[in-house]
């Protein structure tokens with residue numbers, strides 16, 4: 161059996177041909193052809209007015225928070241359990257991340273915890289669609305509305321998911337996606353910011369390119385900003401992958417189905433949530449070991465690794481990490497679900513090239529370590 165990889169894309173001739181076209185022809189007057197096409201089509205698919213491609217998703221979040229005026233003294237709510245990229249741009253702007261607990265069923269931001277964490281300084285809530293799961297968006301939107309706070313959707317992991325028929329990426333004032341090499345749709349590194357508001361869009365476009373204004377004089381900068389421009393070849397890869405989105409998401413869902421079918425006989429395991437009102441695109445399959453198994457994520461990962469099976473830890477609570485010194489004392493009791501689930505959860509391989517034999521081996525490995 162070939163090595164099982166943790167993550168990786170599905171690239172076909174279409175992607176190779178499209179990238180080749182960008183390499184051969186995507187210069188001079190065509191230098192942004194694929195960037196513009198991809199941005200437009202991606203926004204349209206999500207029923208958004210504007211798409212802005214960036215070098216990665218982290219820069220999309222930074223761009224959006226900057227354009228929204230988030231600054232020192234402001235508080236921005238983020239879930240405890242997410243990749244640090246959801247929260248890091250808050251710190252770039254010297255604002256304060258406020259970590260809220262996750263819901264025990266969907267593993268996303270718990271609206272009740274959000275309600276309790278709002279202060280006069282709260283400016284925004286970043287809802288994260290973890291592993292393709294969706295939070296209770298209606299409730300989060302209602303909380304944001306009633307307090308005059310902005311809602312932002314970090315849909316980096318949820319391309320292709322829907323909530324009550326609305327696509328992930330359509331919630332809040334702006335949403336962001338990641339096209340990292342491990343994501344369902346990849347450009348190696350890459351990100352997209354989606355918006356509906358024209359003024360905000362124009363602001364982000366200025367911020368993305370050294371404070372220049374569209375159509376303005378050459379080499380003329382109105383302010384000092386960032387350089388977060390995408391590359392046409394990167395966009396060509398993304399655009400080609402985007403043509404195959406249904407196939408890519410279908411594959412993710414198939415992998416999830418194969419895992420859950422094979423592990424169905426083991427009691428007290430929890431997987432990604434898919435209640436009736438949600439289609440979950442399952443970027444990665446998460447497994448949380450019920451307490452009866454007496455299995456921590458670190459033990460499970462070590463034991464699986466010994467038999468050649470890769471896995472990753474459920475995200476650590478951000479407040480427990482050395483990156484946020486002194487936060488654990490403040491948040492451990494405030495966010496008990498995050499601190500509990502994080503210890504017992506792992507992610508299984510989400511590589512697009514997984515074979516059935518490999519999925520069998522992964523599931524057998526889990527049975528073995530659990531003694532089932």
Ligand SMILES: Cc1ncc(COP(=O)(O)O)c(C=O)c1O
Pocket residue numbers: 216217218219242243245246288314316317337338339340349350351
């Ligand atoms: C939830 C979440 N937000 C943001 C990011 C950041 O994406 P990128 O690596 O493209 O900056 C990621 C990706 O890794 C993510 O999983």
